[in-house]
Amino acid sequence: SYVLTQPPSVSVAPGKTARITCGGNNIENKGVHWYHQKPGQAPVVVMYYDNDRPSGIPERFSGSNSGNTATLTISRVEAGDEADYYCQVWDSSSDHVVFGAGTKLTVL
Amino acid sequence: QVQLVESGGGVVQPGRSLRLSCVTSGFTFSSYGMHWVRQAPGKGLEWVAVIWFDGRIQYYADSVKGRFTISRDNSKNTLYLQMNSLRAEDTAVYYCARDGITFGGVNYFDYWGQGTLVTLSS
Numbered sequence: 001s002y003v004l005t006q007p008p009s010v011s012v013a014p015g016k017t018a019r020i021t022c023g024g025n026n027i028e029n030k031g032v033h034w035y036h037q038k039p040g041q042a043p044v045v046v047m048y049y050d051n052d053r054p055s056g057i058p059e060r061f062s063g064s065n066s067g068n069t070a071t072l073t074i075s076r077v078e079a080g081d082e083a084d085y086y087c088q089v090w091d092s093s094s095d096h097v098v099f100g101a102g103t104k105l106t107v108l
Numbered sequence: 109q110v111q112l113v114e115s116g117g118g119v120v121q122p123g124r125s126l127r128l129s130c131v132t133s134g135f136t137f138s139s140y141g142m143h144w145v146r147q148a149p150g151k152g153l154e155w156v157a158v159i160w161f162d163g164r165i166q167y168y169a170d171s172v173k174g175r176f177t178i179s180r181d182n183s184k185n186t187l188y189l190q191m192n193s194l195r196a197e198d199t200a201v202y203y204c205a206r207d208g209i210t211f212g213g214v215n216y217f218d219y220w221g222q223g224t225l226v227t228l229s230s
Binding site: 049 | 143167213215
């Protein structure tokens with residue numbers, strides 16, 4: 001089955017840029033979606049189909065997908081960006097939705 | 109506004125059954141695929157199942173296939189998850205989520221409910 005690999009944690013100082021990666025075999029051939037989840041809350045989509053930003057998500061959030069790695073980039077990080085971030089794809093070969101294990105973003 | 113409200117969770121013994129419901133409002137329910145996603149305490153997200161907008165197609169995670177059944181009643185704007193032969197590892201918050209694109213396969217989840225907690229305990 002398809003596997004998505006995320007780093008367990010990423011730390012960044014306020015005002016700097018955070019990059020959260022999501023690795024998968026030829027992931028560039030799949031649409032990658034990203035969610036953030038704060039404690040006690042439901043997940044919220046922050047990026048879909050690699051680099052489409054839902055309404056209400058700041059322009060500081062951007063996405064890319066190339067080769068075996070998709071990346072969610074958060075510029076000018078704020079304290080409110082601290083959350084768990086998950087990547088997700090649809091694996092048509094198995095008819096399964098796949099989530100990465102999640103990355104905890106810590107704002108120092 | 110779009111709302112998804114889950115119910116039906118609780119404490120249940122291993123081997124027993126439970127049915128979750130997700131009542132929706134604020135959108136044309138019959139136009140969207142719907143999903144169940146769960147999250148064990150302190151763990152990541154795990155997709156459980158999807159049902160097509162018209163109910164014709166369902167897919168399941170390997171961990172629940174043969175034990176769980178996803179269904180929907182478009183006349184009641186309601187999604188269901190029938191869970192049989194429950195195991196300790198099914199303990200989780202169960203979220204219903206809307207697929208982000210109408211009439212089309214599996215994409216991303218644009219709206220989520222607040223979740224309902226299912227706890228397996230003998």
